[in-house]
Amino acid sequence: MNDRILGTAALIFAALMVWFGVGIQAPFSYEPVGPRAFPLLLAGIIALCGLWLVFKGLDKAEPNPPQANGRIALMVVYCFLYAFFFQKLGFIVATTAMTILVGRLFGGAWAKVAIGGAVMSVLFFVLFDRVLDVVLPLGILENIL
Amino acid sequence: MNDIVAHLGIGFAVASSWTNLLVAALGSFFGTLVGVLPGLGPINGVAMLIPIAFAMNLPPETALILLAAVYVGAEYGGRITSILINVPGEASAIMTTLDGYPLARQGLANVALSLSAWSAFFGSLVSVCGIIVLAPLLARWALAFGPAEYFVLMVFAFCCLTSLLGNRPVKGVLAAMIGLAIATVGVDANSGVYRYTFDSVHLFDGIQFVVVVIALFAVSELLEMLEKVMGGHSVEVQSSGRKLFNLKELAYTWWSVVRSAFLGFGVGVLPGAGASVAAAVAYSNEKRICENKDPDAKFGRGDMRGLVAPEAAATSSAIGSFVPMLTLGVPGSGTTAVMMGALTLYNITPGPVLFETKPELVWGLIASLFIANVMLFIMNVPMVRLFSKVLSVPGWLMVPGILCVSYIGVYAINAGTFDLIMVAAVGGLGYLMRKGGIPMAPLVLGVVLGDMMEQNLRRALSMTDGAVHILFNSNISKSLWAVSLFIVVVPPLMRYLKLKKLAKARGV
Numbered sequence: 001m002n003d004r005i006l007g008t009a010a011l012i013f014a015a016l017m018v019w020f021g022v023g024i025q026a027p028f029s030y031e032p033v034g035p036r037a038f039p040l041l042l043a044g045i046i047a048l049c050g051l052w053l054v055f056k057g058l059d060k061a062e063p064n065p066p067q068a069n070g071r072i073a074l075m076v077v078y079c080f081l082y083a084f085f086f087q088k089l090g091f092i093v094a095t096t097a098m099t100i101l102v103g104r105l106f107g108g109a110w111a112k113v114a115i116g117g118a119v120m121s122v123l124f125f126v127l128f129d130r131v132l133d134v135v136l137p138l139g140i141l142e143n144i145l
Numbered sequence: 146m147n148d149i150v151a152h153l154g155i156g157f158a159v160a161s162s163w164t165n166l167l168v169a170a171l172g173s174f175f176g177t178l179v180g181v182l183p184g185l186g187p188i189n190g191v192a193m194l195i196p197i198a199f200a201m202n203l204p205p206e207t208a209l210i211l212l213a214a215v216y217v218g219a220e221y222g223g224r225i226t227s228i229l230i231n232v233p234g235e236a237s238a239i240m241t242t243l244d245g246y247p248l249a250r251q252g253l254a255n256v257a258l259s260l261s262a263w264s265a266f267f268g269s270l271v272s273v274c275g276i277i278v279l280a281p282l283l284a285r286w287a288l289a290f291g292p293a294e295y296f297v298l299m300v301f302a303f304c305c306l307t308s309l310l311g312n313r314p315v316k317g318v319l320a321a322m323i324g325l326a327i328a329t330v331g332v333d334a335n336s337g338v339y340r341y342t343f344d345s346v347h348l349f350d351g352i353q354f355v356v357v358v359i360a361l362f363a364v365s366e367l368l369e370m371l372e373k374v375m376g377g378h379s380v381e382v383q384s385s386g387r388k389l390f391n392l393k394e395l396a397y398t399w400w401s402v403v404r405s406a407f408l409g410f411g412v413g414v415l416p417g418a419g420a421s422v423a424a425a426v427a428y429s430n431e432k433r434i435c436e437n438k439d440p441d442a443k444f445g446r447g448d449m450r451g452l453v454a455p456e457a458a459a460t461s462s463a464i465g466s467f468v469p470m471l472t473l474g475v476p477g478s479g480t481t482a483v484m485m486g487a488l489t490l491y492n493i494t495p496g497p498v499l500f501e502t503k504p505e506l507v508w509g510l511i512a513s514l515f516i517a518n519v520m521l522f523i524m525n526v527p528m529v530r531l532f533s534k535v536l537s538v539p540g541w542l543m544v545p546g547i548l549c550v551s552y553i554g555v556y557a558i559n560a561g562t563f564d565l566i567m568v569a570a571v572g573g574l575g576y577l578m579r580k581g582g583i584p585m586a587p588l589v590l591g592v593v594l595g596d597m598m599e600q601n602l603r604r605a606l607s608m609t610d611g612a613v614h615i616l617f618n619s620n621i622s623k624s625l626w627a628v629s630l631f632i633v634v635v636p637p638l639m640r641y642l643k644l645k646k647l648a649k650a651r652g653v
Contacts, residue, residue, distance in 0.1 A: 006581040008483045009321060016327060020343075026336035031418050031603060032611030035333040036643040038599045042326050042634060049319040054512060055519050059313070072371045076573045079364055079548070083565035086552060107372065108541025134557045136473035 003057025003134035010050030071105055072136055090139020091129075095121035149277055154500040156508030165210050165509070167202070170213025171508070173524065174518045179215070179537045180222020184231055184325050184542065185347055187219035187463070188480045192362040193358065193550055195487040196355045200557030205491040206509045210483055213467075213510055214517040219464050220420060221265060221521050224456065225532050227338055228257050236254075237420035237463075240455035241426045247447030257452055260390045260527040262455035264402045268461035269518035271406035272413065276468055277520025279414070280500070283472035287497035295474075297622040297629075301476045301599045304629040305416040306587050308636055313582060320583045324591020327352055327596065335603060347563040355558050356487040356567045357592050361585050362483075363551040364572025367544050369579060389526065394449060401431050401450040402457045409458030416477030420466075427458030438507035444561050470495055471507055475594065479586030482593045489593070530575045 004140075017039060024036040056136040064072070089097070100116025108116070128134040159165060172194075179190035191212050198208040223238035226246035241261065248257040290298065307317030332343045342348040405427035412423040424439025429455035435442045444451045461478075472474040474496030476485045487494055493503065500507055554563050579585070609615045615625060 003581070006583075013323075013326075017341075020341055024333075024338055024340050026338050028336075031335065031607040033334045033603045033606045036254070037600065039329045039340060042322050042329070042490065046326070047320045049315050049322065052315050053319075054455075055332055057315075060584050061582065070371050072368050072576070075368055075371055076569065076576075079569035079572060080566065082548070082552065084562065084570045086253060086556060086565050087562050091553075095545075095549050098231045098548065099542075102545045102548065103541035106539075106541040106544050108539065117545065120542070120546060120549070124553070128197075128553055130297075132201050134553060135560065136198060136553065136556070137560075 002060045003053045007050045007053030007055075007057055008044050010053065014043040014047035014050060017046070075105060076104065078105070086138060090141050091122045091136040092125050092141055093123065093139060105138045148281070151511065152281075152504060152508045155504055156510075156512035159206055159505045160512035162514055164205055164564065165513065166516070168207055168211045169214045169260060169517050170520055170581045171511050172211040173218035173520050176215035176218020176220075177222035177225070177521070177524070177532055178535050181225055182222075182534050183536075184366060185219075185547075186223060186236065187216045188483060189362045189366060190215045190219045191483050191487075192358040193479055193547070193554060195358065195388045195483070195490070196554030196558050196642065197550075198401030199355075199490050200336075200554070204267070205488065205493055207509050208487065208491070210504065210513040212487055212643045213514050214482070214520075216463065216480055217460070217514060218521060220253070221262075221525070222532065224265075225258065225529060226454075226536065227263065229254060229529075229533055229534070234391045237423070237424050239457075240424040241452065241497050243428065243445055244448050245446060247445070248432075248449065248452060251447055253447075255529070256390050257449075258396065258529055259526050260394065260408070260449060261452055261456045262396070262522050263390065263395070264405075264457040265460040266522040267402050268457035268459070269515060271385040271403075271457075272410040272461035273462040273511060273515045275410045275414075277467060279493045280468055280472050280507075280511075284467065284500045286506050289475050290497075290621065291605070292601040292608075294619060294621045294625070295601040296598060296605055297616060297625045298473060298475055299594050299601070301625045302469070302477060302594070303587060304416055304633050305477065307584075307630045311333035311357065311608075313584075314633065314637065316583050317587050318583075320506045320585070321587040321591045322617065323578075323583075324588040325595045326594075327588075327592050328595020330601070334600065338351055347561070350354035350568065352571075352592075353555075353558060353564055354489065354592060355555060356392070357565050357571060358483055358486065358572035358589065359555050360568045361589065362548060363573040364568060365575035367548060368572065368576040370540070370544060398449050398453045399436070402453045404434075404456040405431060405457040406461045410465040411462035413460070413462030414468045414477075416469050416475065419480075420463045421477040423458040423462035424455035427454045430454070434590075451511060458560045460518070467510070467514070469498065471510075472497060474499075474597070476590065479589055482586070484592045486589075494597075515578040516594075532611070 017139060021039045021043065022034060024039070029064070034102045036052050078098060078101050082094060085094045096117040099120060103113030125136055129136045160169070174191050175194070176187070179185050180187065194212060194215055198211050203211065204529055220237060223233060224241045224245070227238040227241040231242050231246040233239045233242055245261065248254070280300045282395050303321045307314050307321060328351070330348055331350055334337055341348065358635060369385040380543050408427050408430065409423040413420070428451060429451055432444045435448070435450055437442065440446055444452070466478045466481050476482040488495055491501070493506070551569070552565055555568050558564065569621060575585070605615050606613070617626065
């Protein structure tokens with residue numbers, strides 16, 4: 001991940017902003033500056049920054065230690081899965097599963113992460129849903145509890 | 146003068162209701178816990194709590210008090226680890242390690258902790274007085290601002306924040322622009338046109354502020370932690386020795402505390418310069434002054450004056466940074482930007498009018514900043530052991546816990562899956578941006594100010610039917626442009642000249 005890649009990404013982002021932004025038009029206009037101008041202005045500045053980074057940027061990100069990239073990618077996948085199942089499976093089940101998977105990633109032993117996850121999810125459920133009135137989904141446990 | 150007393154009366158009446166006192170105590174406690182955890186600082190704690198405070202249906206002033214207490218508490222917690230184990234909990238505590246840790250090694254850990262609590266308390270006292278005097282004046286001045294002046298003021302805030310990032314101003318600008326771009330998603334308030342919604346119902350209201358904040362300050366922070374496997378720290382607090390500093394030490398450090406507290410407030414009021422800048426400036430300032438006067442000064446080897454200076458300055462600037470947010474509606478730091486986003490959840494827009502329309506909110510917040518510091522002062526010494534226990538929580542339990550609390554908050558806002566998936570996606574992207582060296586504070590500021598900035602620009606331009614000169618017309622805007630230009634151009638120029646000088650010296 002160096003500045004050239006970052007700059008290219010910024011250029012692509014700016015291009016997308018323009019691509020999807022030129023069509024923005026108000027059906028009736030009462031003001032001299034419509035809804036399209038500001039996003040296009042931003043896209044222009046982003047593109048300039050991108051160009052600067054491509055041609056002038058010298059930074060290189062510190063490389064991650066070996067295996068870290070794999071673990072980080074896995075963590076992102078877990079974040080997506082947790083998001084996806086948070087409501088469907090319900091808070092308690094999803095959180096227990098997430099704690100086991102993420103806990104393993106951070107080097108916890110199987111038994112510890114399983115017990116930790118179960119205890120934590122029930123505790124948080126009671127704390128937030130019952131005590132603090134922050135409603136959490138029950139999911140598949142709906143009929144049991 | 147009577148005005149001020151009356152306002153303070155309102156403030157303390159609000160802040161000392163039982164609920165608000167309880168909330169302030171819990172907030173300071175939770176904040177300290179977050180601050181103690183390595184890698185998590187005030188901005189993370191505040192970000193995690195915003196949606197939860199909102200979902201609990203706390204009234205706005207109570208929610209704001211909670212967040213302010215967390216903020217102050219986290220600044221505090223960062224110091225506990227700096228002193229005890231030489232690991233700063235967050236950026237503004239780095240200076241504290243320089244003299245705090247040597248003191249702890251000399252068996253004076255408790256004295257150092259109580260002394261740092263005292264200086265932080267004194268810093269908060271100075272800055273709260275500063276706010277009381279300065280804020281109404283600034284607010285009155287800001288009432289004269291038109292849309293053009295506001296637009297320029299926001300440009301100024303961005304300039305401050307990006308130029309302080311040191312040698313990567315382009316990345317700061319890029320971050321700010323990305324933030325502003327995120328804010329354009331959703332229905333345009335003026336024309337009712339949908340922008341960048343891709344026909345998805347979930348995006349009609351724009352990308353939720355909470356989603357962005359949690360993604361950037363909780364999820365991507367956790368991803369960064371994965372770069373190295375963390376073990377729990379075990380900490381031994383030596384219980385030997387005195388628990389409190391004595392009068393001699395108080396007198397010894399007195400002027401350092403006073404000087405640094407005032408300096409910190411001054412730095413904090415400037416948009417962009419936060420607690421870490423204040424701590425660094427105060428430390429080097431004290432070091433210079435004391436070493437001139439006193440040849441026995443042992444800065445860096447456990448001088449108490451080197452401990453109190455960054456402490457007093459950091460706290461006082463953290464509180465001072467509320468001034469631009471409350472009076473001008475333009476936050477000057479990442480954390481206050483996040484707080485301002487929290488207020489927008491309640492449909493409250495901070496700004497000069499807030500002092501007239503919601504005095505209980507503004508003065509309640511100011512009073513509770515003070516109360517939170519008193520509480521921390523009392524809590525600090527007896528509870529140090531408990532707080533340092535947090536460090537022994539292993540990563541495999543802490544990381545899922547943080548992820549879980551973050552998701553609870555995001556879910557609480559809309560009770561839907563879409564926002565959670567957005568959090569995962571933005572969190573992943575945020576990690577990549579962090580790796581690329583893009584600073585997060587201007588990005589958040591962009592998301593918070595995006596709407597206001599665009600609206601003010603369009604309003605200003607519609608006054609002159611699109612002619613740009615209105616942005617440069619008034620004296621206020623002219624001077625703001627001039628100062629903005631100055632802060633953007635001068636630091637890189639200085640660096641360039643310095644480099645040239647160095648090259649010359651080496652060449653000859």
